[in-house]
Amino acid sequence: MHAIQQQYWAVRDYLSPVLKESKFKEHGRITPEEFVAAGDFLAYKFPVWTWEKGDASKGRDYLPADKQYLVTRGVPCLRRATSLAYTDADEDAERLLSFGESSATGNEADEWVETHAGRKPTLDSAANPGVIDDIPDLDGEADGGLSDAMGNVSIASTAGATVGETPDLDDIPDMEEEDLEEGDDEATAAPKGGVSSSGGVLDATQVEVAKGNLLQVRTYDVMITYDKYYQTPRIWLIGYDENRTPLTPSQIFQDVSADHALKTVTIEAFPHSASLQAASVHPCKHASVMKKVIERMNAGVVEEQLAQRKAFGPGTPKENKKKWGFGRKGSGKDDKGAAGEDEEVEGMRVDFYLVVFLKFIASIVPTIEVDSTTAF
Amino acid sequence: MPVVQFAPFSSPVQPNFWHELTRMKIDVFRLSDEALTVNGSYSVGRSIRDRETGQDIALGCNLSIGGDAYEKTVQLSPMSVSASGTFKNFNTIEDFKGADKAALFNEVTSKMWDSIVNHKDTSVLSQFLLITFADLKKYQYYYWFAFPAFVSKPAWEISENGWKAADEELNSAQLASIHQSLHANTVPFFLVKVVGNTSEMGSVEKLDEFFANVPPESRIVGFLDPSALAENPGWPLRNLLAYLRLHFPAQTSSVRILCWRDSEVPSPGKSWKSRFGVVSSAEGDSATKPAAVGWERHPTTNKLSARVADLAPMMDPTRLADQAV
Structure with missing residues (x-):
């Protein structure tokens, strides 16, 4: 069934026309040219992103041959999204709170229900600002713990299957060949314990497992492709655990916020490779979400540009016009297309599309640090 | 040590x-x-x-x-x-x-x-x-x-000062110029000669010529360091040191090492990640x-x-x- 579906998508993708005119402010959709422009900007500004050409036979002719998709490798993911989110597991932990005398009178209307009573507060404080999570969407309450449940189910079943059929090689003692190297080499840093505290840098394998909030450093390879049918970028994830073993789909879903796992994030064939499968955020809602975000940001950018124009007077070259809502300290300005900007207020440029897109993706996969742009 | x-x-x-x-x-x-x-x-x-x-x-x-x-x-x-x-x-x-x-x-x-x-x-x-x-x-x-x-054998030893941040040894202008040349042409191993506020880069193969007439305190051997641990330089340095000892035994009783770890110039207020240390080793048999x-x-x-x-x-x-x- 899934295979048929994928075939159908492939055909639909093939048949749909390439978007020609820019619609990014009206619909949140972009043309391939704009995708390349935005990708160039992203790769220039944040060099962790690079263009890849992918499998030549899978190349898309509406994109330059050497700029088929964007990739960044080894994106760290310190915690599981499930440890951040409010899940159904503690939904029942409710208790009635009553305030003052009103409850003594038996007035039940003044009693409050505190949900998630058993949950420990996160360590947010002024000194230690933590991650501010998206407030979980109440519409999705039935699916809140789905990724949890799903994760447990498939882990159990795979364990059962693999133990029976294929013994894990790691457990076979005769694969160990300790005599291959004589003794311990004194100049090799031990993977554990050989870390000094003076530099304040911890080894990833040595990170303590905090109670109830597992700190296992996974890494992800993140790809951004252009989806011709939805005319938006599309994001793909390949994960590795702390021992650099590839993650299974259910493990990947642990890093996806509960609202999106198995609904918008699924395992699909990666379009620029013959056989690779990767987790992907389905792009059907990208355009409308991007439109909303862009509208909001555009208003801010236009306002700022107008304010600057007033401050400098007409005809003054505006060096700082790229400063925008996220407190980005521009180091090295983009110097393209400065002509004619005095005539009308330009608003947000399409170059920023992917930067904004990453911020939106960061809400779907909150613990994967895809949004390196916040470092600026 | x-x-x-x-x-x-x-x-x-x-x-x-x-x-x-x-x-x-x-x-x-x-x-x-x-x-x-x-x-x-x-x-x-x-x-x-x-x-x-x-x-x-x-x-x-x-x-x-x-x-x-x-x-x-x-x-x-x-x-x-x-x-x-x-x-x-x-x-x-x-x-x-x-x-x-x-x-x-x-x-x-x-x-x-x-x-x-x-x-x-x-x-x-x-x-x-x-x-x-x-x-x-x-x-x-x-x-x-x-x-x-x-x-x-004998093993390389790190001086008493240990590994320290590179910006304690070099100023940020010198580091920025190293970054600039590495960014243009990323090489695994390189030599650095500090001249005023800039640093010149050279290839390890030509160590003798490059370091001729350069005072020892201005000579640095650098490598692209895949390690991020403060006290542990990455694996490639091992073979680089073996190479230096074999070919340039006269210059390598004590080597000033730069572990290059910065992919970009740090934004103001942040420090460089690269490390610096002086390693030394007693004479050993280098022929076999x-x-x-x-x-x-x-x-x-x-x-x-x-x-x-x-x-x-x-x-x-x-x-x-x-x-x-």
């Missing part, structure tokens, strides 16, 4: 590599188990600040290998360099288990030593060895990496080929053993069908 401890390479293998191996095994290698050359890459060491605890967490000293490994050149991300390796795929699990791994390893290290001695070649210094067995029906890939490193170590240890057991990548969950069509609801 404490012995310098190097952070060993670890091996993230991208699933693409296994996909490509599956294709090559069926279409190209067939029953051949000839050794091939493959290419991987490593980049500067990275660390990430944990937003909840505020600690910096180092992200492993990685030499990664991807789907383009069988091609002549690999696509490199900024501030990374390629490393070539010998790759041998066995046809059966018995062959894989029974292979004379010590002999394979010796073959690779002999070749490395040979080109170091005879060709003064620095490009072989980060060579690796990879042996695999691909169980194509079960989508399981058994593999074992070795990153050969020559053991120095030193012993070598470097088989990768299993990350969970920390024993010398092969590993398996089980890609069935991501490749097996029946398993994928279960996943797709």
